[in-house]
Amino acid sequence: MIEPIVTFNDVHKSFGDVKVLKGIDLDIKPAEKVAIIGPSGSGKTTIIRMLMTLEQPTSGDIIVDGKNLWKMEKKGSMVDANEKHLRNVRGDIGMVFQHFNLFPHMTILENCMTAPIHVKNEDKSTAKQRSIEMLEKVGLGDKLDNYPSQLSGGQKQRVAMARALVMRPKVMLFDEVTSALDPELVGEVLEVIRDIAKEGEMAMILVTHEMDFALDVADKVLFLDEGVIAEQGTASEVIEHSTNERLQSFLHRFRS
Amino acid sequence: MNIWSWDVFADAFLVIVQGLGITLGLTIACYLFALIFGFFWTFLRRIPFKPLHWVITWIMEFIRSTPPLVQLFFIFYAWPMVPVVGMTLDPFTSAILGLGIHFSTYIGEVYRSGIDGVDKGQWEAARALNFSTRQKWTKIILPQAIPPTIPMLGNYLIIMFKEVPLASTIGVAGILHMANSYGAQYWTYLEPLTIVAILFLVMSYPSALLINKLEKKMNRRFDKKEALNSSKGATA
Ligand SMILES: Nc1ncnc2c1ncn2[C@@H]1O[C@H](COP(=O)(O)OP(=O)(O)OP(=O)(O)O)[C@@H](O)[C@H]1O
Ligand SMILES: [Mg+2]
Numbered sequence: 027m028i029e030p031i032v033t034f035n036d037v038h039k040s041f042g043d044v045k046v047l048k049g050i051d052l053d054i055k056p057a058e059k060v061a062i063i064g065p066s067g068s069g070k071t072t073i074i075r076m077l078m079t080l081e082q083p084t085s086g087d088i089i090v091d092g093k094n095l096w097k098m099e100k101k102g103s104m105v106d107a108n109e110k111h112l113r114n115v116r117g118d119i120g121m122v123f124q125h126f127n128l129f130p131h132m133t134i135l136e137n138c139m140t141a142p143i144h145v146k147n148e149d150k151s152t153a154k155q156r157s158i159e160m161l162e163k164v165g166l167g168d169k170l171d172n173y174p175s176q177l178s179g180g181q182k183q184r185v186a187m188a189r190a191l192v193m194r195p196k197v198m199l200f201d202e203v204t205s206a207l208d209p210e211l212v213g214e215v216l217e218v219i220r221d222i223a224k225e226g227e228m229a230m231i232l233v234t235h236e237m238d239f240a241l242d243v244a245d246k247v248l249f250l251d252e253g254v255i256a257e258q259g260t261a262s263e264v265i266e267h268s269t270n271e272r273l274q275s276f277l278h279r280f281r282s
Numbered sequence: 283m284n285i286w287s288w289d290v291f292a293d294a295f296l297v298i299v300q301g302l303g304i305t306l307g308l309t310i311a312c313y314l315f316a317l318i319f320g321f322f323w324t325f326l327r328r329i330p331f332k333p334l335h336w337v338i339t340w341i342m343e344f345i346r347s348t349p350p351l352v353q354l355f356f357i358f359y360a361w362p363m364v365p366v367v368g369m370t371l372d373p374f375t376s377a378i379l380g381l382g383i384h385f386s387t388y389i390g391e392v393y394r395s396g397i398d399g400v401d402k403g404q405w406e407a408a409r410a411l412n413f414s415t416r417q418k419w420t421k422i423i424l425p426q427a428i429p430p431t432i433p434m435l436g437n438y439l440i441i442m443f444k445e446v447p448l449a450s451t452i453g454v455a456g457i458l459h460m461a462n463s464y465g466a467q468y469w470t471y472l473e474p475l476t477i478v479a480i481l482f483l484v485m486s487y488p489s490a491l492l493i494n495k496l497e498k499k500m501n502r503r504f505d506k507k508e509a510l511n512s513s514k515g516a517t518a
Contacts, residue, residue, distance in 0.1 A: 080409060113414065145413055
């Protein structure tokens with residue numbers, strides 16, 4: 027059997043007294059594309075943010091490529107991970123944000139080059155070369171020296187994807203990456219994600235409200251509801267053939 | 283006796299400008315001290331340990347609400363009498379410490395406002411790209427936090443420049459000190475002090491204008507790059 031690249035073991039998360047995630051169990055295989063759907067506030071973003079180490083789980087384990095993300099061994103017992111351990115494991119993960127979060131003081135090219143150079147100690151010409159190729163791939167080869175403020179939302183999001191991709195993560199996270207875009211710009215971004223997905227080896231977790239897109243790209247769909255995975259299966263099982271009532275009424279809102 | 287004499291004016295001027303180097307030197311030294319020490323406050327307050335945060339905030343508040351003159355006197359006259367850590371400092375050093383520390387609390391506050399102005403998403407993106415803590419600050423946060431504070435920092439330079447004459451009270455021979463001694467010697471204060479006022483005006487006013495300009499430029503910072511680049515694009 028193939029070892030999963032990401033595993034959640036009974037992961038809980040509370041913010042103060044509010045229990046947001048109530049026991050998430052999850053296995054994601056290398057190269058698997060997983061879509062997470064569910065109503066607002068169900069905890070989709072929180073799952074992704076814990077994996078990106080932006081939020082610490084209240085309990086449970088997250089395993090990335092065999093390593094416990096939030097815990098490390100110290101004198102024979104497991105303790106909370108320190109920054110060094112997190113940095114070590116985090117390198118396998120990349121993320122694209124809803125609001126792009128490009129670095130406004132850098133050009134598009136610099137946005138992509140900076141992490142390979144400073145984080146991975148790649149030499150400058152290699153990093154530049156790879157960044158240019160990546161930006162060409164997302165269709166922005168002619169914008170290298172522009173600043174983020176000069177781009178449309180769709181272009182910004184494509185830069186954000188290139189920036190994450192040059193780091194060659196094993197797992198890539200997408201948190202509603204089209205929901206801050208004007209409707210006419212959604213297509214170009216989804217197109218790029220489709221291309222990335224087709225290429226392959228990377229596992230992808232996509233939080234999305236685009237059901238057709240999920241059907242098209244995802245190997246597996248999770249329906250998250252009130253902090254638990256209420257339904258899971260292939261895209262067609264979950265989106266087209268489920269009898270779960272809450273899922274039905276959730277999906278109903280997307281059909282018109 | 284004449285109320286105003288141009289001969290005295292000319293004579294006093296030559297004496298007083300000799301203090302200009304000290305006044306400007308002290309301003310710059312105090313300012314650099316405050317710029318560096320300001321970082322110290324800002325980062326100390328970011329240590330996620332509540333009691334420390336309170337103590338530092340309280341110390342800053344204390345320094346800010348005490349007159350700089352009192353602090354200057356304390357460092358120059360009282361510090362040498364403090365057992366163990368106390369020591370005698372020359373006037374110039376005392377002035378750098380006194381005014382520098384006083385203004386560093388304001389500068390620290392300016393830095394903080396700059397850092398708070400950086401979007402939360404920038405921290406998260408830096409984390410997602412796996413930058414080290416140090417790189418996060420030097421490559422991502424500070425380059426965005428500092429430029430918008432430059433006009434404010436410039437303002438503090440001018441304010442500080444105007445506070446530097448306080449140092450004459452502990453014997454730093456800047457322009458005010460020179461004017462005072464001249465006045466005491468020849469029993470005429472009108473011309474020397476007028477000269478001091480003019481010198482300050484001549485130096486602060488253009489600086490203020492410059493900072494005003496800088497401020498406008500900063501406000502247009504990203505638009506400008508845009509205009510520049512799009513015009514380039516249009517002609518290409
Ligand atoms: N930092 C935080 N502090 C307090 N509560 C939070 C925090 N982050 C999220 N929450 C709460 O946790 C719950 C789940 O949030 P989450 O963002 O994961 O939902 P979501 O499924 O992504 O929703 P949406 O579709 O609206 O993005 C929400 O009720 C939210 O208010
Ligand atoms: Mg969300």
